[in-house]
Amino acid sequence: MIGITLPDGSVKQVEAGTTPMDVAKSISEGLARNVISASFNNEKVETSTPLNTDGSLVLYTWRDDAGKEAFWHSTSHIMAQALEEMYPGIKLTIGPPIEHGFYYDIDLNGHTISEKDLPAVENKMLEIARGKHDFKMRSVSKEEALQFYRDQENEYKVELIENLEDGTITFCDHDTFTDLCRGGHIPNTGIVKAVKLMSIAGAYWRGDENNPQLTRVYGISFPKQKELKEYLELLEEAKKRDHRKLGKELDLFTFSQKVGQGLPLWLPKGAALRERLENFLKKAQKKAGYEMVVSPHIGQKELYVTSGHYAKYGEDSFQPIKTPNEDEEFLLKPMNCPHHCEIYKSKPWSYKDLPKRFAEFGTVYRYEQSGELHGLTRVRGFTQDDAHIFCTPDQLDEEFKKVIDLVLYVFGSLGFEDFTTQVSLRDPEKPEKYIGDPEVWEKAEQAIVSAVTDKGLDFVIETGEAAFYGPKLDFMVRDALGRSWQLGTIQVDYTLPERFELTYKGSDNELHQPVMIHRAPFGSMERFVAILLEHTGGNFPLWLMPEQVSILSLSEKYENYAQKVLNLLENNEIRALVDNRNETIGKKIREAEMSKIPYMLIVGEQEENDGTVSVRKHSEGDIGTMSVEEFSEMINSEIEKNSVEFNV
Amino acid sequence: MIGITLPDGSVKQVEAGTTPMDVAKSISEGLARNVISASFNNEKVETSTPLNTDGSLVLYTWRDDAGKEAFWHSTSHIMAQALEEMYPGIKLTIGPPIEHGFYYDIDLNGHTISEKDLPAVENKMLEIARGKHDFKMRSVSKEEALQFYRDQENEYKVELIENLEDGTITFCDHDTFTDLCRGGHIPNTGIVKAVKLMSIAGAYWRGDENNPQLTRVYGISFPKQKELKEYLELLEEAKKRDHRKLGKELDLFTFSQKVGQGLPLWLPKGAALRERLENFLKKAQKKAGYEMVVSPHIGQKELYVTSGHYAKYGEDSFQPIKTPNEDEEFLLKPMNCPHHCEIYKSKPWSYKDLPKRFAEFGTVYRYEQSGELHGLTRVRGFTQDDAHIFCTPDQLDEEFKKVIDLVLYVFGSLGFEDFTTQVSLRDPEKPEKYIGDPEVWEKAEQAIVSAVTDKGLDFVIETGEAAFYGPKLDFMVRDALGRSWQLGTIQVDYTLPERFELTYKGSDNELHQPVMIHRAPFGSMERFVAILLEHTGGNFPLWLMPEQVSILSLSEKYENYAQKVLNLLENNEIRALVDNRNETIGKKIREAEMSKIPYMLIVGEQEENDGTVSVRKHSEGDIGTMSVEEFSEMINSEIEKNSVEFNV
16 A cells, blocks of 8 residues: 655655556546546656555646646657557657647658648548547667667657666657656546647757758647637737837837847837826825936946846846046946946935835847847836835835835736735755855745745746846736736846945944845836736826827818817816817717727717717727816726826 | 228228238227237238238237137236246247137246246246236247257247248247247237236146156236236136036036946936926927827947938947847947838828927047046937938928927026027038038028027028037027037038938829928037036026925924924925924025025924924025915915916
């Protein structure tokens, strides 16, 4: 008999040789129907693997990430079988699961395949799936494995096997198909009910462009047809909401090959949107006792040698800027903190002056490979909504909590209701990755855990994910499409105050070292606007919309009245524009809908005579006729109603 | 007889050999008393030089720059004589007049001289002056001149003379003193009534540090004692108003050796002041139809090759920023215009869309030698209140005038009432200094002259002062100390639209090239704040003050009431702070005066009971007791009263 410990801590005594599926059945038939993979003592096993020692067992269903991984891994076997049968002589290489689905890299060995061939492959795969073939692992000797692939003239698998140790090599069989495989499958092919092959791309063997080019086929699969349909709809929606597409449609930003990749140019509407976000945060920060500062975008190389940034970013980033004087070299700033440290250092402080909270919308520059750039989410220059708080060690806990309050206020005001947090600590086994004394790291880590605990936040701890200069708390928000984004960060830093020799005079009249908090609720203006665009699909909260109202005149005759309505709205601090073009009202409405303008006011003879406007709401249609005053009140109370209060 | 043409165009027939002083006497005895120097046919002459041909004569008094130049040049002869008599054996080198006064560089040949010795030199000079010795020029042969200085063992003058052509060499004698000199003196030493030797500095012979070090004595002199007194007072006031000193006292900005020279760090009060100025301009710009954009602080090298900036700034400025990819090189932007051209280029435009007015507070970087840096007026990174207007050629005239209106509004609101303008045109004889077609230059120059003429501005035309890409209109304001500063610039540019191939579709459906206007009313935020500080001595217009009111509690007992007053003021949009320290009210008032805070509200038992405040005005004292509401109204109506209206 062996003892199997389950996740709830209970221990089941079973006979040696019992499989994970047997354990599932012993718990309930319902569970057994849903279990598709398992781990034993933190290692992937098959649901059919006999267990022969005491240990911890976790059973996974489709709802678990590990379940999906096994599902997609297994489907890539099915795709490989289908492709081998349809394109005889192709050579398989590797075929892993990925975040959404799986791929297989194949040497087509003379065959060609295009997107239009994929539906036939899908059908073949579903035919195989319906056969309900079990996935069965077996050990093979290195020689046997090499011989198997030498017979197929598959030099890729041979190369893979040559790097493996004899005695650790396994094959997986299902139906007539065999593949070199480490394991981790669903019980049988029949569980795969829906398949979609997404695209075909080129890829180099082992990612090296000197190696032969392979064909990569991407796919995804689901246990129910309905789930595939929902996934494809979500994908369609995400494509519509792609911030690069919306940014262009809404005239928010652009890029220029001449200015350079990854360097956004904000167009008037985008710049106004960004300014509105900045003003919103400035107002909250003022209430919370922050002071704005302004610092340059470069600094002497020595500044970043002192801060440690040069050692961190030096070689991979923008290189030092030489000058006509060879003793003077500058760097584009990758972070604002060294400048704020020097601002702090510009005068002596007493403990009575602290905390000092220096905020700046500071634009920083970091080089990224051009292949890694993506719209506003991966750029080479971005503006952090940065601030650095210098406080006494005693104040750290309270200051950290105040920053959490500010971040939550920001998220609430922008409609990000669903978020989790991650406490990133250092990897104690890799001290070379971090700068600073392990003892001060310990203190900083404790302060963060204590603050999130006191604030009652949901948090996970990730070891090894800290910044190089200190531990941090990151906020991960879930957007309207269910995707998770890292937004907002708060970091404790005992290191920079030491490197910059920052001090304050304590109540004991001695000099002490302040603690520093780095924080950015938005993270960066670029990334935040991108995420907000994809979250809202461009339908920003009303207070933030570039244009809140479009006044559509029924004909050019009503231009004067339209202008009068505009002035009245502007007096009520409502942002509006007049569409007085010589176009049909239908076209004007369609275009205002396209531009996501929340309200349309139609003005014609009737409205001019009555001193009213006919109101249409974006994507809802007509909501009646009213006076401009009534409409203004409606708008302003809608904004009021949806605004979150910020209490300091 | 010869004909002497005077500046009013009249011609006087006089005998050959008549001197400028004779001509002055023939006009009026009063004039003759005031004439101190002259030019004949645009060349300096002595007032005693006999005139022997027809020609134009200009007579100068102390009020003319040329008069001052002769006055100070002559005084440097007097100082040289005094020093030679007091320190026998010293070797004179050169002693020119400068903007304010004169200096002489001397090899002291073993003597020492310090600031404390200067009053004795001044006395000696005044003694010589009182002798009313005439300055008399005489020609000498090169050999004679060389022998004179060889006898004195003065290798400097010998070197100077060796480089002169025989037949052109003149000496000037007065009293017992003789100097190598080209001429241009006042009639006699007696006119110098007041002398002040300002300082002693080191200087190298011919400015080359490999040459012997000389001693430079700076001085200034006046025809009246009263004028010297006023000058020294002005100097004292300018020292008090030095923006570097005030910037420190008022906590506005700082510099850090580590961040780098010439790279200002704006402290909270300075950043708030700057933001207030920016918001002021943003509001006016919005009214005038400008749209804000945001662009990065770098661009690919190619961008500046296209714009011509690389050719202009390349070698002397910050060098290109290399990256891990050797094909990619970037430059810190020295100007915002190339970015705005690329923003314009991001979509097609019709003539109906123009003018487009893109504005940005864009921070640019230009390398300056460290010796040329000075506070906020000469820096290496500065933020331009920049905008670029893209318009059709037909719109240029009107747009240019609208920009003039905006600049005048800005000056009026900031209290710069006294200004002149300068139209800077190209030097047609140095075409290599400019980029672009002479024909388009011609058109642009005409547009500017036409706009300033129509607006009725006082202007001078300066040939050769244009920017390298186009002609410009500069505004020169006179500050409270009577000093002139260049502030605000408007530039027409046909060149960049051509280089960037910018177009719009005209009413003829063909593509045309827009005209571009560059403009910056402040010039740069850094320089503007510096000048505003020196102009106002830190007593900014009330609407701009970092803190408008300081609430001084008579003791800590009145903290709550002080806080209540603060809240009431903040509700009325008045910026205030509470000084609730445990200090005497006298000390609190003194410190608020030092910080230039316009109003102080004193609160104690009486005020709390009555719900009032006792008001003191900066540098004026007590102005009575009133309710907070009355005080708020007073402040806001003071701001209102002094505000300038901006009509678009």
